[in-house]
Each structure stands twice: as C-alpha cells, then as structure tokens.
Amino acid sequence: MINESIKIAKQRHKTYVWLGVWEGNPKAIKFYQRHGFVVFSQHQFKLGNDIQTDIMMKLELM
Structure with missing residues (x-):
C-alpha cells in the first residue's frame, strides 16, 4: 500500500507524501x-x- 501511494503521488507530480502515526507506536x-x-x-x-x-x-519525492 505504501509503495502504491508513493507511485500515485509521483504520477501526480507531488513533491512529498506525509502521514501521522501515534507516538505510542514505535x-x-x-x-x-x-x-x-x-x-x-x-x-x-x-x-x-x-x-x-x-x-x-x-x-520527499524527488
């Protein structure tokens, strides 16, 4: 899923992807x-x- 999200973002010429993760989940x-x-x-x-x-x-997506 993460790879597909990155692929789509790159296809859409985005410069980065971001997410939030609970601090209690190291x-x-x-x-x-x-x-x-x-x-x-x-x-x-x-x-x-x-x-x-x-x-x-x-x-960052370069």
Whole structure:
C-alpha cells in the first residue's frame, strides 16, 4: 500500500507524501523511517477524554 501511494503521488507530480502515526507506536515509526520518512512535526488531538499525539512524518519525492 505504501509503495502504491508513493507511485500515485509521483504520477501526480507531488513533491512529498506525509502521514501521522501515534507516538505510542514505535514499531510503526521505525517502519516508516526505514522507508525514508522523517519527522517534521507533531499534532495533538482528543480521543475520548485522552489527549493523543501523532508524529507527523514525510517522504520527499524527488
């Protein structure tokens, strides 16, 4: 799925793709880092009564 998303973005002449991953999921963060994504920000949101933080990651498409 990740490869197909990158392929479509390139076909549409996008300069990068980005995603958000929950900070409490280090395996997912490492997975995306292995695929070239880097952290560029974070985003907090409310899930029920709990404040969650997503790590925002992007992959530059050259």
